[in-house]
Amino acid sequence: MKTDIEPTSSSAGSQPLVATRSTGRAGDKIFLGLSRGSGIALLVIMAAIAVFLAYRAAIAISKDEANFLTAFEWNTGSTPMRFGIAVLAFGTVVSSIIAMVVAVPVAVGIALFISHYAPRRLATPVAYVIDLLAAVPSIVYGLWGALFLVPHLTGLYTWMDKYLGWTGVLSYQGGAARSLFTVGILLAIMILPIVTSVSREVFRQVPKMHEEAALALGATRWEVVRMSVLPFGRSGIISASMLGLGRALGETMAVATVLSPSYLINTSLLDPGGGTFAQNIASHFKEANGNGRDALIASGLVLFVITLLVNGAARMIIARRKEYSGTAA
Amino acid sequence: MSDTTTDTTTPRASALQQARLPRWAPLGLAAVAIAAGVGIGAGAGLGNTTQWGLIAALLFVVLSYGVTAAVEGGRQARNQLATVLVWLCFLIAIVPLASLLWETINRGKTVLDVYFLSHSMDGVQTILPGGGAYHAILGTLEQVGIATLIAAPIGLLTAVYLVEYGRGRLAKAVTFFVDVMTGIPSIVAGLFILSFWIIILGFDYSGFAGAMALAILMMPVVVRSTEEMLKLVPDELREASLALGVPKWRTILKVVLPTSIGGITTGVMLAVARIAGESAPIVLLVFGSQAINPNPFEGAQSSLPYYIYEQWQLGNEASFNRAWAAALVLIAFVMILNLVARGIARWKAPKSGR
Numbered sequence A: 001m002k003t004d005i006e007p008t009s010s011s012a013g014s015q016p017l018v019a020t021r022s023t024g025r026a027g028d029k030i031f032l033g034l035s036r037g038s039g040i041a042l043l044v045i046m047a048a049i050a051v052f053l054a055y056r057a058a059i060a061i062s063k064d065e066a067n068f069l070t071a072f073e074w075n076t077g078s079t080p081m082r083f084g085i086a087v088l089a090f091g092t093v094v095s096s097i098i099a100m101v102v103a104v105p106v107a108v109g110i111a112l113f114i115s116h117y118a119p120r121r122l123a124t125p126v127a128y129v130i131d132l133l134a135a136v137p138s139i140v141y142g143l144w145g146a147l148f149l150v151p152h153l154t155g156l157y158t159w160m161d162k163y164l165g166w167t168g169v170l171s172y173q174g175g176a177a178r179s180l181f182t183v184g185i186l187l188a189i190m191i192l193p194i195v196t197s198v199s200r201e202v203f204r205q206v207p208k209m210h211e212e213a214a215l216a217l218g219a220t221r222w223e224v225v226r227m228s229v230l231p232f233g234r235s236g237i238i239s240a241s242m243l244g245l246g247r248a249l250g251e252t253m254a255v256a257t258v259l260s261p262s263y264l265i266n267t268s269l270l271d272p273g274g275g276t277f278a279q280n281i282a283s284h285f286k287e288a289n290g291n292g293r294d295a296l297i298a299s300g301l302v303l304f305v306i307t308l309l310v311n312g313a314a315r316m317i318i319a320r321r322k323e324y325s326g327t328a329a
Numbered sequence B: 001m002s003d004t005t006t007d008t009t010t011p012r013a014s015a016l017q018q019a020r021l022p023r024w025a026p027l028g029l030a031a032v033a034i035a036a037g038v039g040i041g042a043g044a045g046l047g048n049t050t051q052w053g054l055i056a057a058l059l060f061v062v063l064s065y066g067v068t069a070a071v072e073g074g075r076q077a078r079n080q081l082a083t084v085l086v087w088l089c090f091l092i093a094i095v096p097l098a099s100l101l102w103e104t105i106n107r108g109k110t111v112l113d114v115y116f117l118s119h120s121m122d123g124v125q126t127i128l129p130g131g132g133a134y135h136a137i138l139g140t141l142e143q144v145g146i147a148t149l150i151a152a153p154i155g156l157l158t159a160v161y162l163v164e165y166g167r168g169r170l171a172k173a174v175t176f177f178v179d180v181m182t183g184i185p186s187i188v189a190g191l192f193i194l195s196f197w198i199i200i201l202g203f204d205y206s207g208f209a210g211a212m213a214l215a216i217l218m219m220p221v222v223v224r225s226t227e228e229m230l231k232l233v234p235d236e237l238r239e240a241s242l243a244l245g246v247p248k249w250r251t252i253l254k255v256v257l258p259t260s261i262g263g264i265t266t267g268v269m270l271a272v273a274r275i276a277g278e279s280a281p282i283v284l285l286v287f288g289s290q291a292i293n294p295n296p297f298e299g300a301q302s303s304l305p306y307y308i309y310e311q312w313q314l315g316n317e318a319s320f321n322r323a324w325a326a327a328l329v330l331i332a333f334v335m336i337l338n339l340v341a342r343g344i345a346r347w348k349a350p351k352s353g354r
Helices: A021-063 A086-117 A120-133 A138-167 A180-204 A208-216 A221-250 A253-258 A277-284 A290-328 B025-044 B049-072 B074-108 B114-118 B134-165 B168-182 B186-200 B207-232 B235-243 B248-276 B280-285 B304-314 B317-348
Strands: none
Touching (some): A021 B186, A021 B248, A086 A277, A086 B074, A120 B074, A138 A180, A138 B304, A180 A253, A180 B074, A208 A221, A221 A290, A253 B304, A277 B186, A277 B280, B049 B074, B114 B134, B114 B317, B134 B248, B134 B304, B168 B207, B186 B280, B207 B248, B207 B280
């Protein structure tokens, strides 16, 4: 380990930082003040985010002639302004739900693969690659989604339209597949690494004794997973999913590149239309005037509150689990 | 790990043992499924080879379940089914991720050269090939650098506070809000700086404004990782130092931080890698530019993520190529940071750590 640590300050006396060793107490106070100050600064930043967003949002909403929560339009260039977040809320929720439905089972599968199924020699590099993929920037996913995924999904959508089009939700009129469903699939791919790595960590912590006990009773590997790994990891999977959900809700550029937005709710998810909070902000920012920017900030505040709730809930589940496993182990 | 427990430890010929499939059975079934998939696909005249693959995969799942159920019984069949599905999950996930990397490398390398890395888009007609991303690379480096200068000290000190001093309500609040802060969408951080710095204080768009938003995104990541690393430092080291009469702050500076410096560096580098790819705050705060602007405190700049978005929006073949090339540069930058960071982590890891 480290051998150059000097346990006493006398041998480090060449540094003129402290005149005499007795001033160490003053140093303590300064250092405590600095570090506590940083912690407080973080709290102040969080509070400032909420306050400033709420302040600008209040200005915008007071000028809003339409109902902010239910209006299906976004006309911020005109006076009076008329805008509402109904379409954005719908699009954000629907695309995130699609992402969760696609990503969570696959992510849990990969996590199980790494922790319980893969040969050792394969598991380590796979885990490593998945971690690296979490670092791929979202705009690259967006570029790939718009130029590669969208053209390759038309076949699948035509097929889905043929067999599931009668539902109305999954009908497809042809054309570029720049729809909420595509966004959902892309978001699923993007949150896959984070959900996988958090679940994997939890599966790794399953007490070996539980698994061995199940094996000793003659359980097959699947029965071990079902009876000891999944019950132990359930809250971990939930919190991992919610962390992924938080990412999906706030994802901006990938959605902005892939989706072809509109301010009407399209009942068919495969056809273009709709929008999300973050995408709307990024797409409309350049053309927005002063009032328009405030309106976008108002929608950002809603997004902020939603992600706060989701992340707070996820953290609470994790914290409760920590206490639980702390007493059990 | 546990795969030795079911196969190899069982004695071969025992009367108590139920019938088992030979070890080559999955391979054989896979071969049968692939052959059948190709046969059905070609026979039905499906042009798309992906569909052949899907048919084969489906057949394999059904076949392995059916055969195992027939020979070994229901429990073993369900086990077999779960194994196959878990492997399929892995393969399904690999496809898009591999495709992403393949496309980026393949299409990015067509324009990526020294010229691309050393020239800006100033005066380049956007529908023609040519131009480069130098201004964007410069912007990214400056913005990320400033963000790191802001976020790393605050994050580090906060982590020190939480681990070394933190007791009571304030520490609990900080811990909770650091967690919550990790989940702030990047666009919200951008909106905050927009409302505070640009709308209320009246400053202009600049690289610095973007850097502040990036710093907000970076702080919680630095706090989290540094905290984990500081917790790994054995208490014996601290106690030994304190017992020798060393003040606490010097103990932290001279004993705790040097011991965990490898992990802390890793955490900061991973945080840098994360914010280097953020584009949403840049769109709101830096505004984009075609020319080289080396001053992050005044005037619009560009950045690599923004450049990719901008070139994608132009919507022609030449700009798509530039976007892919910039994506390749960005991925390479982020991956190198990641690999170096993990290398440092492994090299400097405390023995009790991993």
